[in-house]
Structures are given as structure tokens and as C-alpha cells.
Amino acid sequence: MTDWLSALFALLVFPGFGFLFVCALAFQWIDRKVAARLQGRIGPPWFQPLADFIKLMAKEDLLPTGAHEWACAALPMVSLATVLTAALYIPVGGWVTSAFEGDLIVVLFLLSIPALAYFLAGWLSVSVYSVVGGSRSLLQYFAYEVPFLMALSGPAILSGSWSIARIAAQQSETVWMALVQPLGFLLAIVGLIGKLKRSPFDIPKAKSEIVAGPLTEFSGRKLALWHLTLHMQTVVGIFLLVNLFLGGPGIGLAVPAALIFGVKVLLILLALSVASVLYARLRIDQLASLGWRVLAPLALAQMLTIIWIGVG
Amino acid sequence: MNVDLILEALRKTFPAETIEVRAMPVNETFVTLPPACIRPAAQVLVEQLNLRHLSAITGQDTGSEIELLYHFWDGRGLTLRASLPREEPHIATLTDLIPGAAFYEREVCEMLGVTFEGHPDPRALLLPDDWDGEAPLRQQPSPTPAAPRHPLPLPTLGEGGG
Amino acid sequence: MTRMTIPIGPQHPALKEPLSFLLTVEGERIVESVLRMGYVHRGIERICQNRNYVQNVHVVERVCGICSHIHTTTYCQGVEALLGLEVPPRALCLRTLLCELERIHSHLLWMGVLAELIGFTTIFMYAWRDREIVLDIMEELSGGRVAHAVNVIGGVRIDLDAEMSHSILVRLDELERQIETLLGVIQHERTFRARTRGVGHLSAEQVRRYCVVGPTARASGVDVDLRRDAPYAAYDQLDFRVITAEEGDVWARTMVRLLETIESLHLCRQLLAELPQGALTVRAPRRVPPGEVVSRGEAPRGELVYYIRSDGSDKPARVKIRTPTLTTLITLPDQLRDVNTADVPAVLAGVDLCIACADR
Numbered sequence: 001m002t003d004w005l006s007a008l009f010a011l012l013v014f015p016g017f018g019f020l021f022v023c024a025l026a027f028q029w030i031d032r033k034v035a036a037r038l039q040g041r042i043g044p045p046w047f048q049p050l051a052d053f054i055k056l057m058a059k060e061d062l063l064p065t066g067a068h069e070w071a072c073a074a075l076p077m078v079s080l081a082t083v084l085t086a087a088l089y090i091p092v093g094g095w096v097t098s099a100f101e102g103d104l105i106v107v108l109f110l111l112s113i114p115a116l117a118y119f120l121a122g123w124l125s126v127s128v129y130s131v132v133g134g135s136r137s138l139l140q141y142f143a144y145e146v147p148f149l150m151a152l153s154g155p156a157i158l159s160g161s162w163s164i165a166r167i168a169a170q171q172s173e174t175v176w177m178a179l180v181q182p183l184g185f186l187l188a189i190v191g192l193i194g195k196l197k198r199s200p201f202d203i204p205k206a207k208s209e210i211v212a213g214p215l216t217e218f219s220g221r222k223l224a225l226w227h228l229t230l231h232m233q234t235v236v237g238i239f240l241l242v243n244l245f246l247g248g249p250g251i252g253l254a255v256p257a258a259l260i261f262g263v264k265v266l267l268i269l270l271a272l273s274v275a276s277v278l279y280a281r282l283r284i285d286q287l288a289s290l291g292w293r294v295l296a297p298l299a300l301a302q303m304l305t306i307i308w309i310g311v312g
Numbered sequence: 313m314n315v316d317l318i319l320e321a322l323r324k325t326f327p328a329e330t331i332e333v334r335a336m337p338v339n340e341t342f343v344t345l346p347p348a349c350i351r352p353a354a355q356v357l358v359e360q361l362n363l364r365h366l367s368a369i370t371g372q373d374t375g376s377e378i379e380l381l382y383h384f385w386d387g388r389g390l391t392l393r394a395s396l397p398r399e400e401p402h403i404a405t406l407t408d409l410i411p412g413a414a415f416y417e418r419e420v421c422e423m424l425g426v427t428f429e430g431h432p433d434p435r436a437l438l439l440p441d442d443w444d445g446e447a448p449l450r451q452q453p454s455p456t457p458a459a460p461r462h463p464l465p466l467p468t469l470g471e472g473g474g
Numbered sequence: 475m476t477r478m479t480i481p482i483g484p485q486h487p488a489l490k491e492p493l494s495f496l497l498t499v500e501g502e503r504i505v506e507s508v509l510r511m512g513y514v515h516r517g518i519e520r521i522c523q524n525r526n527y528v529q530n531v532h533v534v535e536r537v538c539g540i541c542s543h544i545h546t547t548t549y550c551q552g553v554e555a556l557l558g559l560e561v562p563p564r565a566l567c568l569r570t571l572l573c574e575l576e577r578i579h580s581h582l583l584w585m586g587v588l589a590e591l592i593g594f595t596t597i598f599m600y601a602w603r604d605r606e607i608v609l610d611i612m613e614e615l616s617g618g619r620v621a622h623a624v625n626v627i628g629g630v631r632i633d634l635d636a637e638m639s640h641s642i643l644v645r646l647d648e649l650e651r652q653i654e655t656l657l658g659v660i661q662h663e664r665t666f667r668a669r670t671r672g673v674g675h676l677s678a679e680q681v682r683r684y685c686v687v688g689p690t691a692r693a694s695g696v697d698v699d700l701r702r703d704a705p706y707a708a709y710d711q712l713d714f715r716v717i718t719a720e721e722g723d724v725w726a727r728t729m730v731r732l733l734e735t736i737e738s739l740h741l742c743r744q745l746l747a748e749l750p751q752g753a754l755t756v757r758a759p760r761r762v763p764p765g766e767v768v769s770r771g772e773a774p775r776g777e778l779v780y781y782i783r784s785d786g787s788d789k790p791a792r793v794k795i796r797t798p799t800l801t802t803l804i805t806l807p808d809q810l811r812d813v814n815t816a817d818v819p820a821v822l823a824g825v826d827l828c829i830a831c832a833d834r
Contacts, residue, residue, distance in 0.1 A: 038596065039595065039596050039599040039600070040599055040600060040603050041599060128478060128479070128480050128481070129480075131478075132478075132480065132815070199593060199595075200593065200665060202593065203816075277595070277596045278596070279594070279663075279665040280589070280592045280593050280594035280597075280663070280665040280666045280668075280669050281592060281593025281594070281665075281669070282665060282668065282669075283668075283669065283814060283816040283817070284502070284816060285502070285814070285816075286668055336765075336766055336767065336768065337552075337555035337556065337765075337767045337768075337769075338551065338552070338555050338704075338706075338767060338768065338769055338770070339704060340767075340768045342766070364682050364683075364685070365682070365685050365698075366685050367685070367770075367777060367779045367796060368779045368781070368794065368796035370781045370792070370794040372783065372791070372792040372794070374791075381781065381794075383768055383779060383781065383796075385770075385777070387703055387704070388704070389768050389770070391768060410683070410685065411683045411684055411804075412683065412684040412685030412686070412801060412804060413685075414804060415800055415803070415804050416796070416800075423519075436512070437511065437512060438511065438512035438515040438833055438834075439512060439515070440512065440515075448517060448520055449519065449520060
């Protein structure tokens with residue numbers, strides 16, 4: 001009985017839906033506030049992300065004629081489900097919900113499903129802007145995903161384990177992965193920017209060119225769920241990076257693990273926010289060129305170095 | 313711009329015509345020519361004298377005739393004036409000599425009902441597709457219809473997704 | 475490869491005003507484009523025939539929101555020429571001051587729009603924040619941020635004293651520092667260069683063929699500027715450089731406009747330093763003797779032409795307005811050929827469209 005209750009608690013409250021929902025809203029607010037201050041603006045009040053979500057849930061929900069109704073309704077829910085499931089395998093501040101050898105691979109697989117769903121959303125909602133946005137999102141996916149996966153494999157290879165919890169725990173005994181493989185850490189952050197479709201890699205939803213990309217025709221509850229998925233992906237992505245590269249909650253001092261974890265998470269969030277205001281948006285061909293000519297070779301070099309160090 | 317040089321070239325091109333020349337504010341010279349001479353005159357300006365900047369083409373209904381003014385500019389202004397009859401006014405186009413004239417001619421065409429022979433794209437420029445009134449800048453109701461309507465086809469749904 | 479038709483407009487995030495482009499694309503490359511305008515045609519020229527000369531000052535001011543002052547300046551100059559009036563020197567200087575302030579505000583607005591359209595929101599925020607300095611100055615001078623109603627036939631209706639003049643100079647210094655920062659960022663920011671270099675190229679020959687005017691023409695190496703070539707208002711007493719560039723792409727147009735903004739700042743300083751004393755207006759009769767006039771002015775976007783014919787009454791028989799945006803619109807199908815779809819906003823922004831001006 002208590003097993004059921006604790007499982008339900010983990011799924012719905014902590015570190016499941018409830019916790020991730022609050023984190024998604026909080027991270028979004030921090031991101032918008034930091035970006036606003038860097039641009040000389042004031043930024044939104046703390047309840048703005050919640051207000052936006054509630055407003056969207058209450059709005060009219062319609063699709064153009066010719067769009068596949070049930071598929072477009074299912075896609076945001078499927079994306080959200082995969083992100084929430086992936087979150088169960090990522091330790092939060094030292095709290096491990098579930099872990100097994102190889103869960104890193106499962107998590108990476110689950111986290112790449114939203115990208116496919118995003119493309120399908122564009123394709124199936126039939127409007128010109130959505131289709132162009134969808135094809136761009138797929139091109140972008142191939143550009144960043146390969147370096148991202150290679151960068152994330154680095155810590156696994158070096159620590160000899162494919163379980164996120166174990167990789168994180170090992171770093172408190174040895175040294176942070178970010179210090180041993182800084183290039184991999186940098187590539188992981190760049191890959192995360194691409195995965196989250198943040199500026200300067202927000203090409204699929206380039207507002208000035210294709211209105212809103214694949215999500216142009218979505219509105220109301222479906223759009224609210226899409227946005228929620230995106231923000232939860234941010235949360236989950238940052239948690240993953242902290243566990244793999246910044247040693248989870250460990251620092252070797254007698255400070256609460258949750259606090260340390262929170263500080264590290266904030267550091268990465270700040271890095272993402274600052275990066276989003278510094279550059280103009282790239283064109284898709286420029287991103288593809290960057291991905292394949294710069295990021296992928298660097299990631300390969302980093303991985304080979306790791307293998308050589310690890311073996312030798 | 314050397315106005316005397318231009319007038320000399322024009323007088324040489326049209327020896328049979330009496331060309332009326334007047335100075336106008338601000339820094340302008342107005343030259344009146346018959347409508348058939350406008351295109352050859354423009355050719356002289358563009359090809360012989362390298363005067364290629366056409367600022368605007370004004371069309372106006374003076375009550376007794378439709379007057380076209382071609383405003384050229386090269387440090388000073390030179391305007392060629394031609395008068396057309398109010399019924400079925402037509403004149404040769406300048407777009408092959410000066411591609412920049414295309415929009416100006418389209419506007420005069422739709423606003424005053426003047427036909428520019430040889431214009432590559434005589435669609436209406438500013439008026440809406442369902443405009444069935446008279447040419448707006450005509451003084452009183454006149455039998456000349458407004459410019460030909462060639463509205464653009466808009467893409468239909470489903471065209472982008474397949 | 476299959477061809478798709480992508481509509482840009484009449485409503486589109488890339489356009490500030492309604493304009494319709496139908497782009498036929500193959501993959502990410504544009505094969506053909508068809509332009510349709512006239513969505514904000516208000517029939518200003520016809521309206522002018524039904525109003526008297528004084529009312530028309532306010533009508534032509536509303537042709538465009540961004541360059542309203544140069545419209546009234548050019549119109550008033552034309553009518554004053556027909557009336558044979560000699561506008562007092564102080565009024566001419568104040569007119570010119572507003573012209574240059576308007577040029578600064580227009581170029582900063584454009585800078586923000588271009589940055590926003592290529593996804594560089596930070597520069598958009600900075601440029602429009604700096605623009606507030608100029609808008610505040612114009613509001614203190616005239617009472618309006620964009621529609622100033624400064625010109626009357628025969629002079630101007632505003633004045634400034636030494637204290638105001640000093641305050642403006644202080645703020646212009648601050649603005650110059652901000653613009654220098656902006657210039658520094660844009661010249662060295664690699665992503666900005668990557669999005670604007672080589673995009674929307676126009677050769678000098680194309681500029682001449684299409685009779686393009688303004689910074690778009692100057693960025694392709696064609697050296698024309700009415701303020702120097704045919705000085706009006708107080709420009710014959712002022713000292714300034716005409717900025718040109720050679721590359722003819724959106725990058726060159728950016729550089730030309732930003733450097734022009736700095737030149738305009740210098741012009742404002744000269745005007746404030748040498749403001750002559752005297753009357754602000756000269757009496758203008760209501761009826762204008764019969765005659766015709768062609769009046770020209772250098773708007774922020776290029777050569778603005780007014781043709782006015784009067785028949786002796788108090789209403790003009792014809793007011794013809796040719797705005798500079800018409801000359802750049804006609805080049806767009808050429809500029810958009812073989813261009814990447816992602817570069818369309820940069821191309822559209824690069825020519826600084828003002829559709830309200832073009833449609834009248």
C-alpha cells in the first residue's frame with residue numbers, strides 16, 4: 001500500500017509533475033527576467049508564466065481545415081509524457097527516484113521524442129508556415145543532436161557507468177566532469193540551446209519569417225501543453241547537465257544537497273539566458289554548417305580524448 | 313545639368329516642332345512637347361545625355377485635357393509636359409528605357425485612365441480589386457473606364473501541406 | 475523539387491504595414507515573387523484637392539508617421555514658392571532642426587526593426603530606447619512625438635530658448651555615445667554580419683535603372699543627396715558629409731544609415747549653435763496665385779517630390795506626391811530572386827519600407 005502511495009507521490013508531486021510544473025514556471029520567469037534586464041527592460045512579474053499558462057488553457061482551440069485533428073491533439077500530450085518520464089530517472093538534489101544501468105540512454109531517447117513530435121505537429125497542421133518550420137526543425141535536430149549525444153557520452157565513458165545517478169555520485173568522490181572535459185561541457189550547453197530551440201537557435205519558430213513555425217496553427221489548450229513541454233524540457237535538460245557535468249549535489253562541504261544543486265542549476269540557467277540575448281538568429285544553413293563542421297568534429301575529438309584517457 | 317545643352321538636343325531631335333520652354337519654381341525647367349515626342353525625347357535624355365533619373369510622372373485632369381508631366385532630375389529639374397485628349401488618352405511607355413517608370417505609369421493609368429502602350433504589367437497599383445468606379449483623379453464623371461483589373465490569386469488551403 | 479507559395483502579408487510579423495508578397499519557393503530558395511500594394515491607400519492626393527492650402531498642411535503630415543515633418547516641409551516650401559514668400563532665417567533653421575531630428579529617429583527606428591527581424595532582439599531594445607531621447611526632444615519642442623505640426627505656410631509655429639537649446643545639446647551628446655556603442659556592436663558582431671552581408675544586393679547600375687533614391691542608393695555607391703545637391707531650408711549654410719558605401723547589400727545600408735545618424739547629430743549641433751534671431755513666420759495670403767511648382771526634399775528614405783498646381787483659388791488644383799519608398803519597392807522582386815527564405819525579412823527591412831508613404 002505504501003509502495004503505491006509513494007509511487008503516486010513521486011509521479012504526481014515530487015519529483016514528478018507538481019515539482020516539475022513549479023520548476024518550469026520558475027525557470028521561465030528567471031530566464032525572462034534576466035534577458036529583460038540585459039536588454040534594458042524591467043521584465044515580467046513572478047506570476048507571469050502562471051498567468052500565461054492559465055490564459056492559454058482558457059482560450060479557443062481550433063485547427064485549420066485539413067489538419068489531422070486527433071494527431072494534433074495527441075502530439076502535445078505524448079511529448080509532455082515523454083519529458084515527464086525522462087525526469088523520473090534524473091536525480092534531483094541527490095534524491096534518486098529510479099535508476100538502473102543504462103538509464104542515460106533511455107533518457108536521451110525519451111528526450112528526443114519531443115523533437116520528432118514538433119516536426120509532426122508542423123507537418124500535420126498543414127499550413128505553409130508550419131510545414132516550412134517543421135522541415136527546418138528536423139534539419140536543426142540533425143545539426144545539434146549528434147554533437148549533443150557525443151558530448152553527453154563523455155561522462156559516461158569516463159566514469160564507466162551508464163546510470164545517471166551513479167555518474168553524479170562518482171563525481172563527489174573524484175572531480176567534476178566539467179573540469180576534466182570542459183569542451184564536452186561547452187558542447188553539451190550549445191547542444192541544449194539547440195534542443196530547446198532557444199535563441200540563437202530558435203530557427204524553427206523564427207517569428208519574423210514563418211510566423212511561429214510548426215506551432216503556428218495551435219492555440220488554446222494544445223498550445224499551453226506545447227509550451228509546458230518546452231519549459232519542462234528546459235528543466236529536465238538543465239538537471240541532466242548538472243548531474244552529468246557538475247557533480248549533482250556534491251561539493252564536499254557540509255551544506256544541504258538541495259541548496260548546492262539549486263545553485264548549480266541556476267548557474268546553467270543564467271548561462272542559457274545570457275547566451276539568448278547576445279546573438280542574432282542564425283540561418284538554418286548556417287546552423288547546419290556550424291553543427292557539422294565545428295560542433296561534431298569537436299565532440300568527436302573530445303570523445304576520442306576521453307576514450308584514450310580512460311583506456312590508458 | 314546643362315539646360316541649354318538639353319534644349320539644343322531636343323530642338324535638334326524635333327526640328328519641326330515649336331518647343332515651349334518655361335522656368336518654374338523651384339529650380340525647374342518645363343518643356344512642352346506633343347505626346348508622340350515624349351518617348352523620343354526620353355530616349356535622347358537617357359541615351360545621349362545620360363539623364364536617367366525620373367523622379368515622378370504626374371497626371372492631372374485640367375478640365376479640357378489630360379496633362380502628363382515627366383519630372384527628371386540631375387542637379388536641376390527638367391519636366392516634360394504632354395497634353396492628351398480626355399477621351400481614350402494613350403501614350404507610349406518609357407519602361408524599356410527607364411524601368412523605374414513602371415510604377416509611376418501604373419498609377420497614372422489607374423487614377424486617370426491613361427493607357428501606356430507597351431507597358432509590361434499594366435495592373436492597378438493602389439486601387440482595390442473590387443473598384444468599379446471611375447478613375448479617381450478625373451474631374452467629373454467621364455466615360456473612360458478605370459485600369460484593367462488583374463487581381464492576384466491567393467493561395468488556397470491545403471496547398472502548402474502536401 | 476516541388477514549388478510552394480508562401481504568402482508574406484498583408485499581415486505578417488515581418489511587416490510593420492500591410493503589403494503583400496507571394497513568394498514561390500523551391501526548398502529554401504525563392505524563385506519568383508509578386509508584389510501587391512495599396513492596402514493603406516487613402517486617396518491623399520484627391521483629398522488635397524478638396525481642402526484649402528492650410529488644411530492640406532495637416533493632411534500631408536498624415537501621409538506617414540515616421541517622416542511627417544519632411545512632408546509638411548516640402549509642401550510648405552512649394553506653396554511658399556508659389557506665393558513668392560521669403561521665410562525668415564530663424565524659421566528655416568528650426569525647420570531644418572526638426573528635419574534632422576526626424577532623420578535620427580527614423581534611422582534608429584529602422585535599426586531596431588532590422589535587428590528584430592533577424593532575431594537580434596537586444597539591438598532592437600537598445601535602438602528604440604535610444605530613440606526615446608529624440609522623441610522626448612521633439613515632444614518638448616512641438617508637443618507631439620511623431621506628428622509635430624511644426625510647419626505653417628510662411629514659417630514655423632514653435633520656438634526655443636537658450637535653456638531648451640542647452641538641454642537638447644546635452645541629450646544629443648548622450649545619444650551620440652549610445653549610437654557609437656551601437657555602431658561598435660554592429661561592426662564587430664559576427665552573427666549580425668553573417669545575416670546581412672551579401673544579402674539583398676543591388677548594383678549601381680540597377681539603382682540607376684530603377685531610379686532608386688536615398689540611403690539604399692547611397693549604399694550602392696550612387697552619390698546623391700538633395701541636401702547637398704539642391705539645398706533647401708537652411709542646408710546651404712551647413713557643413714556635412716554625404717555617406718556612401720560600395721557593397722550594396724543590407725550590411726552597407728546599415729552602415730550608411732548609422733553614420734548618417736551621426737552626421738545628423740553634428741548638423742543639429744551646428745543649427746543650435748548658429749540659430750539666427752528674428753521672426754518665426756511671414757504672413758501668407760489664403761489665395762494662391764495661379765502657377766505650378768515642383769518642390770523636393772530629402773526624406774530619411776530619399777528624395778521626396780511634390781508637384782503643386784494652383785488655379786488662383788484657396789484650394790490646390792493638383793497635389794502630386796512621390797515618396798521615396800516607391801522607388802525601392804520596385805527593386806524588391808529583383809532583390810528577392812534566388813534569395814534564401816530566411817533572408818527575406820532582412821531584405822525587406824534593409825530597404826526601409828514605409829508603406830503608408832508609398833500607398834498614400
